Amino acid sequence: MAKSSADTPLMQQHRAIKQKYPDAVLLFRVGDFYETFGGDAIIASKVLGITLTKRNNGAASASELAGFPHHSLDTYLHKLVRAGYRVAICDQLEDPKAAKGIVKRGVTEMVTPGVATNDKLLEGSSNNFLAGVYFPPEWPDARDDLGIAFLDISTGEFFVAEGNTEYIDKLLQTLRPAEVIFQRNFQKHFKEMFGSRVYTYTMEDWIFEEGYASESLLRHFQTHSFKGFGVDNMREGIIAAGAVLHYLKDTEHPHLQHISSIQRIDREDYLWMDKFTIRNLELLGSGEGREQGLSLLKVLDHTVSPMGARLLKRWLLMPLKDASRIQERLDAVEFFIKDPDLRSELSRHIQQCGDIERLVSKIPVKKINPRELLQLARGLQHIDEIKKDGPGFPNEHVRLLASRLSPCQPIMERIFSTIMDNPPVAAAKGDTIRPGIHEDLDRLRKIASGGKEYLVELQQKEAERSGISSLKIGFNNVFGYYLEVTNTHKHKVPGEWMRKQTLANAERYITPELKEYEEQITGAEEKILALETDLYDQLVSALQECIAPMQVNGHVLAELDCLLCFAGNALQYNYKKPVLHAGHEMELKGSRHPVIERNLPAGEPYIANDLLLDPHAQQIIILTGPNMSGKSALLRQTALITLMAHMGSFVPCDSARIPLTDKIFTRVGASDNLSGGESTFMVEMNETASIINNITPGSLVLLDEIGRGTSTYDGISIAWSIAEYLHNSPHLPKTLFATHYHELNELENKLTRVRNYHITNKEVGNRVIFLRKLAPGGSTHSFGIHVARMAGMPATLLQRANEILHQLENKHVDSPVGDTIRDMAAPKMQLSIFDAHTEAFETIRRLLESMDINRLTPVEALLKLQEIKSVLK
Secondary structure: OOOOOOOOHHHHHHHHHHHHOOOOEEEEEEOOEEEEEOHHHHHHHHHHOOOOEEEOOOHHHOEEEEEEEHHHHHHHHHHHHHOOOOEEEEEEOOOOOOOOOOOOEEEEEEEEOOEOOOHHHOOOOOOOOEEEEEOOOOOOOOOOOEEEEEEEOOOOEEEEEEEOHHHHHHHHHHHOOOEEEEEHHHHHHHHHHHOOOOEEEEEOHHHHOHHHHHHHHHHHHOOOOOHHHOOOOOHHHHHHHHHHHHHHHHOOOOOOOOOOOOEEOOHHHEOEEOHHHHHHOOOOOOEOOEOOOOOHHHHHOOOOOHHHHHHHHHHHHOOEOOHHHHHHHHHHHHHHHHOHHHHHHHHHHHHHHOOHHHHHOOOOOOOOOHHHHHHHHHHHHHHHHHHHHHHHOOOHHHHHHHHOOOOOHHHHHHHHHHEOOOOOOOHHHOOOEOOOOOHHHHHHHHHHHOHHHHHHHHHHHHHHHHOOOOOEEEEEOOOEEEEEEEHHHHHHOOOOOEEEEEOOOEEEEEOHHHHHHHHHHHHHHHHHHHHHHHHHHHHHHHHHHHHHHHHHHHHHHHHHHHHHHHHHHHHHHOOEOOEEEOOOOEEEEEEOOOOHHHHOOOOOOOOOEEEEEEOOOEOEEEEEOOOOOOHHHHHHHHHHHHHHHHHOOOEOOOEEEEEOOOEEEEEOOOOOEHHHOEOHHHHHHHHHHHHHOOOOOOEEEEEEOOOOOOOHHHHHHHHHHHHHHHHHOOOOOEEEEEOOOHHHHHHHHHOOOEEEEEEEEEEEOOEEEEEEEEEEOOOOOOOHHHHHHHHOOOHHHHHHHHHHHHHHHOOOOOOOHHHHHHHOOOOOOOOOOOHHHOHHHHHHHHHHHHOOOOOOOHHHHHHHHHHHHHHHO
8 A cells, every 4th residue: 555645644553554464454443343445455345245445535545445343353254264364453452532642553363274263263073273394494405304283272282293295294184284384485395295285374484493493482381391292302393383383473372371282293103094095085075175975084973072073083083003092992982881871971071061172272362251151160060070970980091081180179169159140242241240249349230220229218318317308319411410409498408518500499409428429320330341341351360270270171071072982883883892913914704884884775784794814824805896896895994994993993893803003005996186287097106106115014005996097908017016016025014905907816826825805796687786795716707898788888889898808808917918909809890780689689689598508418508509500690
């Protein structure tokens, strides 16, 4: 906005503030409105659907203008932020009535996608992380590890990690931050590696200096080192965390007492799933970045609190590798299954507690309203109930969790004794503080609400004292309250009364007491509001000391909620407790797909399957079978059952022996990345290369339709060599390999630890029934042509496809490729579209249908063949 001599002091003030926040939409408080000017007004009008007008103090200072009432901030703010804009909220910093000249203004809060505390910007079941990524100065030449930190300002959770670009990308995919900050001069590298999936903001290099970052964090946590947090050796991670803390203060968020600790995310603690696996298994949903449709999360999440829902999602994406921790969860789930009364009671208590983590985060910034404060106290009441029962819990892990709870009795009692039973949404509206808390407040309320009674009492008292029986109390806007005495009794007026007005037949007086009452009642409402606000602020300030224990309460309730959820799922869906062991054999009995079985038509049972993977005897299963028979479902359910077990959940099996797994890899289905210049086949090869280069003895590898993105013989060659590579790898990864390349069945004869299995089917007449049952032995038919017939392909096309199929099926994988192609050459004459429906065809069909081939002798078979040949001639 160009400066103009016609600019008012207000616009000059606006320009000065806007210059400090050039990349944000500035909401500028003017009286009862938030106004936007110039480019900000154009954005606000477009995004919010509000009227755009012109402010004109002469042509030179003409400016667009758009605004909305200040009390509608919550209605409009989230729309701007969700549209990807940073929003600076500029408020009046002094009372306009007391201001001399222009009212002092300043930005009180900057709201960005990753720094949001407004309820409308947050989803109860999801964290809203701000991530900071640190690139070492020599990167990418030195290939040092990158640092990353995740902070959810709405819950106070703060995580730090380090790793290579693949690991950082995996964390970004897993925790899905709403905003990522990093050094400005690494913008190109960031986009090349991580794409443009998230909202990003770049910052100056000096913010990412080790000394500055460390000092900022130590000052915030008021500690001398990071040893207490277990992150003292994570240099790159600490720098990223320091930059995140700087960004919060840079965006006007100085009150961060609820960020009381920092935790490390250690790659070795969690089962590894790369971004392809998370997508292929549809853990969160099939939509790009959208949690919808049929997903494991949707099936498993029956938590009763937002805290539990957020933690369950993290457990799902970051399953444990530590056997003892997994067993703790499994035993706790088993304990809850056996005690339905306790399970029901705990769920009720947790549900009544509300979202403690997010309520607590509103305390430092004093944005917690009276109703939320009362909800917090009620939650502490329920926590007290759980705490009292805790010592009697037979399960050690549940008992330990309950022992960590703190009902914060003094503050809970103070809230109940201070706040009204049904307070307003905002403390500024009054009627928040209970009677009996403050003597002056009670007196002012009595004055404000009981004014008539007070005046009647005063009138009676003065009438008795003066002997004037006809004394009246009145009020007018000029003189305020007065005592009116008729001329008959004016000689009785006491000396301390002061005459204010003379009438024809009466005199009006005031007394010191009446004057004092008038002053009290005139300012009573303002004084009541000021007193209530002060008492409420004192209460919120007192809560500061209880932030840490209340955050622990939130974490404990979230974990209990997840364990109770697992117990409920096990009972409702008939899940069984898995046995996790340190070996490498996987044995599943009666295994089912947890998502598909929940979405079958009513009454249709899921066909369960047994599965054995043993690195020393049955390391690789080559799985063949018809299209639509359930090969991919079997692959996915094996991975999902493994993952669920590592979460600490019971699994959809009759029984399950599952080895401790450190990595799950999947390559499923066809997809492309055309915007990144990658074809379907290139994506397939990238994903497969990621698997081949990262396998370990504890890996579970699931491959579906490898090599389908290129020519048949290219594809067979790649698939064959991948199977050989996995078989000959010293790591012996457990592998399920689903394929339509029946040539791979020959691997069983060539490689000692490869076994062929197929998904069974049954042909009835002209129909194929998929039995969805796993059986030993390879399949030689995919029924793709049958599926094409079901889709309505032309008869001549299907006939030709069958001819080609028969030629290919008679060839060996080692046959010369040239011979096969020559044999597949199309006939020189064009097929008639009526060929399939000629009289000869119908005659042959009737002959074949009338035969019982099980009773034919060889001679009869030859005679029938001669008969068919005659018909063709």
